[in-house]
Amino acid sequence: MASSYISIEGIARRFPAPEGGKTTIFEDLWFGMERGEFVCVIGHSGCGKTTVLNILAGLDEPTEGAVIIDGKAIEGPSLDRAVIFQSHGLLPWRTVLGNVAYAVASKWRDWPKAKVEEHARKAIATVGLAGAEMKKPSQLSGGMKQRVGIARALSIEPKIMLMDEPFSALDALTRGTLQDEVRGLCRTTGQTVFMITHDVDEAIYLADKIVLMTNGPDARIAEIVVNPLPADRSRHDVHKHPAFYPVRNHIIDFLVTRSKSFAAELATPGKVWNRRSPPLVTPGAPDPTPPLARAV
Structure with a gap:
């Protein structure tokens, strides 16, 4: 074990x-x-x-x-472990790009904004949402919201x-x-x-x-x-x-x-x-x- x-x-x-x-x-x-x-x-x-x-x-x-x-031994939360909950838990005031970029910036705090957004866009494209980067959660279907949650988790490379x-x-x-x-x-x-x-x-x-x-x-x-x-x-x-x-x-x-x-x-x-x-x-x-x- x-x-x-x-x-x-x-x-x-x-x-x-x-x-x-x-x-x-x-x-x-x-x-x-x-x-x-x-x-x-x-x-x-x-x-x-x-x-x-x-x-x-x-x-x-x-x-x-x-x-x-x-x-x-586990000692509290870590960005090495990403969680995808039943509810997508997106920030309603942020766009798709903003939600994913927020996670990326939390993991790599010294990255410039352009690099953060580039990395976030790659994760968004990976889950098939390229072109929806500027939409807010209220404009997305349930499946699309969950895709954003998955992209956010993948973006920090846990x-x-x-x-x-x-x-x-x-x-x-x-x-x-x-x-x-x-x-x-x-x-x-x-x-x-x-x-x-x-x-x-x-x-x-x-x-x-x-x-x-x-x-x-x-x-x-x-x-x-x-x-x-x-x-x-x-x-x-x-x-x-x-x-x-x-x-x-x-x-x-x-x-x-x-x-x-x-x-x-x-x-x-x-x-x-x-x-x-x-x-x-x-x-x-x-x-x-x-x-x-x-x-x-």
Whole structure:
């Protein structure tokens, strides 16, 4: 775990309960991410997914445990970690260019204005908004606003991208287009991504690994699904891959049934579960066991 690029080590988050005592949102979470991995987290509302993201962003602190990134513990927010929220969070009085340039100027404070704007324009063009630089958020569609948010995040060239259901408020067509764009950009740049989603198909299409969390309070990481689909998968062909439905059915079965019965499952005699090393599962993968050699 310690050798991972991002190492989440035994974190818990507790809040004061109205009746006294503490409410534990999640407890003893352990998992790691390698540089360049795209990881999605799935779990029912209340399991603490957004809290984990906020801890990674440095916007919150764990009650216990630590998060290590590239060998250093997180100590507050950093421009090395960009956050894309469900809401685009644009400054309404600034133009598209102004919103992105503001982020660029925050990262490189000694750059002249011309260089800041040039860099911002490149990021805007990357998300397909060239020509819309002087428009204000009120003049943009929902999908265009979210594109500006992505451009703003990309413009500071972060080491890690943190995304909290960034496409959930969009219509299906726009959501699919932005998923394609984000996946292409992340593959091109080698970006490390931690993303929260409730959309199983979205997770299968985007992620290298899918972290499954049990229901809260007292949520845990039940297992980590290793996506067996090829890295160069296409949206139009992904559902044709023989592993697609085994992976999808496995995740849906977890959300419908196992996320609720996980505690009872752990109490099953002979059940072994190591919190420090959640099981890696690969539904639909070919059996790696070689066939028995024939007797000669």
